[in-house]
Amino acid sequence: MATAIQKITLSSSRDIPFNKLVLSQANVRRVKAGVSIEELAESIARRGLIQGLHVRPVLNGEGQETGMFEVPAGGRRYRALEMLAKQKRLNKATPVPCVVSAANATILIDEVSLAENIERAPLHPLDQYRAFQAMRDKGMTEEDIAAAFFVDVNIVKQRLRLASVSPALLDIYAEDGMELKHLMAFTVSHDHARQEQVWEQIRNSWQKEPYHIRRMLTETTVRASDKRVVFVGIDVYEAAGGIVMRDLFESDDGGWLQDVGLLDRLVSEKLTTIADEIATHGWKWVEAAISIPYGVTHGMRAIKGVPLDITEEDLVARDALQEELDRLTAEYEEADELPDEVDARLGEIEASINAIDNRPVGYDLDEIAIAGVFVSIDAEGSLFVDRGYVRSEDEPVKLADETAQEDDVDPETGEIRPPAIQRAVISIGGQSVQAEDEEGDGIRPLPDRLVMELTAHRTLALRDAVANNPHVAMTALLHKLVTDAFLHHAAAGCLDANVRHIFFPAQADELKDSSSAKSVTDRHQRWSDHIPADDEGLWDWLTELDDGVRMDLLAHCVSYGVNSLYEKVNPYGGSGVSEHGLKVRLTQAGRLARATGMNMVEAGWRPTVGNYLGRVTKARILEAVREGAGEQAAQLIDHMKKGDMAKEAERLLADTGWLPEPLRAIEPEAEAASLERADENLPAFLAGDDAIVEPKDKHFAMIAAE
Structure with a gap:
């Protein structure tokens, strides 16, 4: 005989006036969590009560119903309704939908409260x-x-x-x-x-x-x-x-930005528009590019401009700005952190002062007619306009005749040779770098061009360091002069001592925006503003300088002859540098770096995908990360493809101070070994750490300054 299945009876539901409800002390929720009571009240005001309350009749001491009901499940909803009633947004007698369980139910009221809270399934x-x-x-x-x-x-x-x-x-x-x-x-x-x-x-x-x-x-x-x-x-x-x-x-x-082609087109159009506007001012030529290579003005004459007269209004405004700047600086000198509004105001003041100080420059119309302008974008994305450069072929014939030197005249015809022209190679798309073959990745020698670019960075930083250290510059100059005198190098003219500005046959795109390049250029411009153009005036001016200023100027001039560039040696002689000459050059550069305290990390060089990591093999990338960030960091990227590995390596090495071999300091032991044979050819009082043999090939050798 089949057993009858007992049917479940559900509790009845009805509307109960809110003022007949009280919160049960058996409600298990004690800790606030989830949506706040205030937010729940606003939700009820907007949408109504989505879910009713579970209640039980309240009994008196004799077990009789009192007409009141306690709420064991739905306490937060009760609190929200209570808040609305206190705010007069809900009538206290408003009926509330409730599920009413029997007062004599066998299920504990605590169990009902707990089940209602833990059995709800959260929304995915x-x-x-x-x-x-x-x-x-x-x-x-x-x-x-x-x-x-x-x-x-x-x-x-x-x-x-x-x-x-x-x-x-x-x-x-x-x-x-x-x-x-x-x-x-x-x-x-x-x-x-x-x-x-x-x-x-x-x-x-x-x-x-x-x-x-x-x-x-x-x-x-x-x-x-x-x-x-x-x-x-x-x-x-x-x-x-x-x-x-x-x-x-x-x-x-x-x-x-997803559409790179569109971006490059917009950049080109804006540069072209700006270049066209500048060309209307009478300049002979305007060259516009995203980036202008460092040293592109080699062989060009820079014409001098005269800043336009400052107006009385600008003078008054500048004095007021300077006074405000001084007051704010003194007021917040001891503060650990500037308030945002003060920091913003200081920036505005400095920008306004710079705008007044950097007034437009006027040029002679005859000079403008033969000169040109470079237009580019600086590292911060601002327009950079560099005006006033005359190409050799645009110089007036008379000026070329007057300044012709003996070496500029053809000995057979007696005519002036045409000047050598170094044209800028400008590409908006930037320099293309061929991808390396991924097969057989290993610790290969660094590509020659990459080493040349790295050592161009090193050379520029070393020039800046030498120019800021007159004592070392004087030592380098004296060393060159003594070497020439005692080793009987051929001399021409009254004094064959000069510095030939060394330019870079290969350079990375960011070289022009490096801190070293900016420092060298700014210092050169400051000197240029004071140096007389005629020979006699220059001699008189130099004579009147005090010794400290003369040393600073000497250091700056000597620095342009510093050459620590790596070049591919020519084993067959002729043009180019010999293997011995290259060793001497790099050894000298290491010595200058130690003497000046030059450090490529402090000079601002950081490994990036463009300047190193994207140009070497995967094994080289892993080696760099392992040296700079540790073995664990290298293991994080050793499975990646080369492009991804290079990008992640750039992030891992950003603040480690890691440098590739061509940029590291050359140890004195290595220098001594490479110069051992050179010491044998010098007088006794010059033999030692400061001894040097001038490379036989002078194509890139450092030559002393007058």
Whole structure:
């Protein structure tokens, strides 16, 4: 005989006036968590009571119902209703939907309260994202959704961005196939096909870090902090139809620009417009490029401009600004941190003073007619206009005749030889670098051109260091003169002692914007403003200088002859440098670096994808990271492709002070070994650490200054 199954009886529900309800002391919730009472009250005011309360009759001492009901489940909803009643937004007698359990029920009231709280299933995050998207699709704005759920509008934007990821990846996330942090990384790109492609590449790899996903999705884009973007402006780029990829979950420095071709076109158009406007002022030529190489003005004469007279109004304004600057500086001199408004004001004052001091410069119209202008973008993305350079072929014939030297005249015909012209090689697209063959990656020798570029950085920093150390500059000069005198090098004219400005046959794009280049250029300009143009006037001016100023000027002139460039040696003689000559050159450079205390890290050099890491093999990259950041850091990237490895290595090495071999200090032991044979040829009082043999080939040798 079958046993009858006992049927379940559900508690009845009815509306009970709010003033007949009291909060049960058996409610298990004691700690505040989740949505606040205030937010819940606003939700009830907007949407009504979505879920009723669970109540039980309150009994008196005799076990009789009193007409009051206690609330063991729904305490937060009760508190929210109570708040609305106190705010006069809810009538105290308003009926409240309630489920009423029997007063004599066998289930403890505490059990009811606990079960109501722990048995609720939390909403999956993806359901929330999709719900937000559905509300927006039905006409609600992001601000409306944020107001409805009492959250910041940025949170709504983040949830909507998560819902916009490829549906295939959302399904994988829903099935716990990826973590939320991975889904957040995929929101950087709107390209569903690319998102899915990246996931296929990494899904079976242990390397699934969010930064790796972001890098793969943005590898063909341009950072918003790129100087080209700053120059053009993101607003202009977007107005032209360009797309900016943003990361709503991590700091992205303004995002990434997806259409690189459009950006380069906008940059070219803006530079062309500026160049055309400058050309209307009468200049013979204008060259515009994203970056102008360092030393491009070699062989050109710089014409002098005269700053326009400052007006009385500008003088008064400058004095007032300087007075305010001095007052604020004194007032906040002891402060650990400046208030934002004070910091902003100081920046405004300094910018205004610089604008007055750097007044427009006027040039002679005859000079303008034969001179030109370079237009480029500096490292911060600002327009840089360098005016007033005359090419050799544009010099008046009379000037060329007057300044012709003996070496400039053809001995057979007696005619003046045409001047050598060094033309700037300018490319808006930048210098192309051929990718290395990935097969057989190992610790190969560094490419010759890369070493030349690195040593160009070193040479420029060394020039700056020598120019700032007159004692070392004087020693180098005396060393050259004594070497010439005692080793009987041929001399010509009254005094064959000069410094030939060494220029770089190869250089990295960022060399012009380096701190060393700016320091050398600024110092040269300061001297140029005072040096007389005629020979007799120059002699008189030099005679009147005090010894300290003369030493500073000497150091600056000597520094231009410093040459620590690596070159590929010519084993067959002729033009170029010999192997011995190159060793002597680099050894001398190491000695000068130690004497001046020059350090390439302090000079501002940092390893980047462009200047080193993207130009060497994977083994070289790993070696650099291992030396600079440790073995564990190297293990983090040893499985990556070369492009990704180089980018991540740049981040890992950013603040480590690591330098490639051509930029490291040369130890004295190595120097002594390379100079051992040279010491044998010098007089006894010169033999030792300061001895040097001038390279037989003088193509790039350092020559002393008068």
